[in-house]
Amino acid sequence: MVRRATQKGTSNPELDHKTAQGFVAIDSSESKVNHSLPVAPQSLPVSSPANNRMKPTKSKDFPVYDSQKGTIPEVSSWSIEQSEELYRISGWGDPYFSINDVGHVTVSPKGLRGGSLDLFDVVNSLKGRNLELPLLIRFSDILEDRIERLNACFAKAIARYSYAGKYRGVFPVKCNQQRHFVQKLVEFGKPHQFGLEAGSKPELLIALASLNTSGSLIICNGYKDREYVETAMLAQKLGQTAIVVMEQVEEVEQVIAASKRLGIKPVIGLRAKLCAKGMGRWGTSAGDRAKFGLTIPEILAAIEKLRKADLLDSLQLLHFHIGSQISSISVLKDAFREAGQIYVELSRLGANMKYLDVGGGLGVDYDGSKTTYAASKNYNMQNYANDVVAAMKDACTQAKLEVPTLISESGRAIASHQSVLVFDILGSSDVVEDHVEPLTGDEHLIIRNLHETYDSISSENLQEPFNDAEQFKDEAISLFGFGYLSLPERAQAEKLFWSCCHKIQDYLHQMDFVPEELTDLETVMASIYYMNLSVFQSAPDSWAIDQLFPIMPIHRLNEEPVKRATLADLTCDSDGKIDRFIDIRGVKSLLEVHPLKSTEPYYLGMFLNGAYQEIMGNLHNLFGDTNTVHIQLTPKGYEIEHVVKGDTMKEVLGYVQYDSEDLLESMRKRTEVAMENGQITLEESQILLQHYERCLSGYTYLSSM
Numbered sequence: 001m002v003r004r005a006t007q008k009g010t011s012n013p014e015l016d017h018k019t020a021q022g023f024v025a026i027d028s029s030e031s032k033v034n035h036s037l038p039v040a041p042q043s044l045p046v047s048s049p050a051n052n053r054m055k056p057t058k059s060k061d062f063p064v065y066d067s068q069k070g071t072i073p074e075v076s077s078w079s080i081e082q083s084e085e086l087y088r089i090s091g092w093g094d095p096y097f098s099i100n101d102v103g104h105v106t107v108s109p110k111g112l113r114g115g116s117l118d119l120f121d122v123v124n125s126l127k128g129r130n131l132e133l134p135l136l137i138r139f140s141d142i143l144e145d146r147i148e149r150l151n152a153c154f155a156k157a158i159a160r161y162s163y164a165g166k167y168r169g170v171f172p173v174k175c176n177q178q179r180h181f182v183q184k185l186v187e188f189g190k191p192h193q194f195g196l197e198a199g200s201k202p203e204l205l206i207a208l209a210s211l212n213t214s215g216s217l218i219i220c221n222g223y224k225d226r227e228y229v230e231t232a233m234l235a236q237k238l239g240q241t242a243i244v245v246m247e248q249v250e251e252v253e254q255v256i257a258a259s260k261r262l263g264i265k266p267v268i269g270l271r272a273k274l275c276a277k278g279m280g281r282w283g284t285s286a287g288d289r290a291k292f293g294l295t296i297p298e299i300l301a302a303i304e305k306l307r308k309a310d311l312l313d314s315l316q317l318l319h320f321h322i323g324s325q326i327s328s329i330s331v332l333k334d335a336f337r338e339a340g341q342i343y344v345e346l347s348r349l350g351a352n353m354k355y356l357d358v359g360g361g362l363g364v365d366y367d368g369s370k371t372t373y374a375a376s377k378n379y380n381m382q383n384y385a386n387d388v389v390a391a392m393k394d395a396c397t398q399a400k401l402e403v404p405t406l407i408s409e410s411g412r413a414i415a416s417h418q419s420v421l422v423f424d425i426l427g428s429s430d431v432v433e434d435h436v437e438p439l440t441g442d443e444h445l446i447i448r449n450l451h452e453t454y455d456s457i458s459s460e461n462l463q464e465p466f467n468d469a470e471q472f473k474d475e476a477i478s479l480f481g482f483g484y485l486s487l488p489e490r491a492q493a494e495k496l497f498w499s500c501c502h503k504i505q506d507y508l509h510q511m512d513f514v515p516e517e518l519t520d521l522e523t524v525m526a527s528i529y530y531m532n533l534s535v536f537q538s539a540p541d542s543w544a545i546d547q548l549f550p551i552m553p554i555h556r557l558n559e560e561p562v563k564r565a566t567l568a569d570l571t572c573d574s575d576g577k578i579d580r581f582i583d584i585r586g587v588k589s590l591l592e593v594h595p596l597k598s599t600e601p602y603y604l605g606m607f608l609n610g611a612y613q614e615i616m617g618n619l620h621n622l623f624g625d626t627n628t629v630h631i632q633l634t635p636k637g638y639e640i641e642h643v644v645k646g647d648t649m650k651e652v653l654g655y656v657q658y659d660s661e662d663l664l665e666s667m668r669k670r671t672e673v674a675m676e677n678g679q680i681t682l683e684e685s686q687i688l689l690q691h692y693e694r695c696l697s698g699y700t701y702l703s704s705m
């Protein structure tokens, strides 16, 4: 498997409020975007307060079809609030993303602490620095805010339940291994002694070398070999607390043997297969047949082995992970309760228990619905922290035990919000609406039938003409197949069919109730917008596991998005598309977009995609890593901390073992032969070679304008 030398570089924002003393969780009703401390603009405008906007009169103001003129009058009164409602931005984006008065997406990287950037302006200014789209923008301040929120929620829960233990979070490196990201995470995590979790040997190497925070933890998960176990144990000599978590039965012997060989008493943990089952996509991460973890009988056998090896006092941690993106708080509560009892029993059996690691699972509200839908969650970070703390306090109080240090391995809840992928739309494919010409009388019967069908469409009569139009179009195609209809006549029939569909659709937009048979009409007639993006590279989970990410235009949000579209990517794969979008009722198949203008680019943003996407992206069609920038808010605007240029074609070709010099040489030889044969002129051959050479050092994506 070929992979790159450098890989390229998603909760509802939680309900906390930063006070002078630190973060304090508040109720969702109090959670508002606070622009009271805007950062003064430098090159970029600071967004204005959101409270001076007009309220929408209706939630959906569809234009009314004018059958006399055959047109729809322009609706000018589209408000920013309507865009907010349509794209549900406050549901999934608060407090980081909102819309400003000029209709652009605003980013408030420091959450409630003030200061914001106009995303559209940021993108334009980055483009001015030769950073082409698609562009992944990482907002370091969002990462810092997420880390602070999680720690503040646990601090608040610990205070609320008078919990005598601490919280020491760790970040699972698998979620985003990019160097600049991990370095920032370690830096921001320092005040909270935030640690790292490794799920593999290479991730262990990152964790050991990157984490320099005293008192923080390294949790060593995943499959292990002798080298992995010994490396983790030896790291103790560097003053690091690397806890080796035994996830497989065989690892117990491995750890015992390594300890004997090295003469080191390790700190070890056990991953339990809980009965409390996760749900949704990652539901099989728990239960007896889960890939990782020890069943209860296996745990008891492990305890006996450790006792015999005089290492029972090394067993200090109980870990479980019931899956990622757990949507329901009741599932989490069950798991915390079960784990609490196992923890207590391990102590009773003689283990020197000190830590409880609740794994990942803290969800992200991708659709902003606050429900148990797979793309959402019915709890906030504070509820989560409260439940972990309360469950352990209960279990330990009953058993008269000291409470453990609490660890969570929250990945997506930390990493998702900080990155935004911005991409441009290269063009569209639309069902065009042709003007319906009056009949001359010489037309084929099938054309006249379609024409009459068109005339018969009215607000009271939609279903019947739709059925007729479909039938006549099918008949027209059959007639063409048998040679009874000419190509121009077939074209006329098809245009009339689509004109009927347009007219019916315009009436449907005015109706509160859409007949079931006509619900698909909008999908059939939707536009296809071509994205300058590879779904396989930049949003692999959207393709592989139907993960939903909020997607919306980042500008023109004071203008009604009158078109409905699916998004198609640059790859030649029919799967390379996005036709599932967040919606209040679950999922919708079309995104509301604006008509493209020939003189202006059109930018969409994919949000909450900072977890897992970058590393899982693949090189389908050889579209490489996108350009990535790290941005930090400054008192004057923002600073570009790092630019990680996306792959060049030379680089992606190198991943599949092509040497760019060899390729170029081969092209040179071919042009020489073609010149000799008089197939190409010298001038043409030079232009071809220059293009070829320039492409090799260029971005793998298209340049739009």
Ligand SMILES: Cc1ncc(COP(=O)(O)O)c(C=O)c1O
Pocket: 172, 175, 197, 221, 321, 323, 324, 325, 326, 359, 360, 361, 362, 363, 409, 410, 411, 412, 413, 611
């Ligand atoms: C063992 C372990 N810990 C933590 C995580 C992170 O989970 P999440 O991103 O849901 O926080 C995962 C991911 O699946 C995992 O396998």
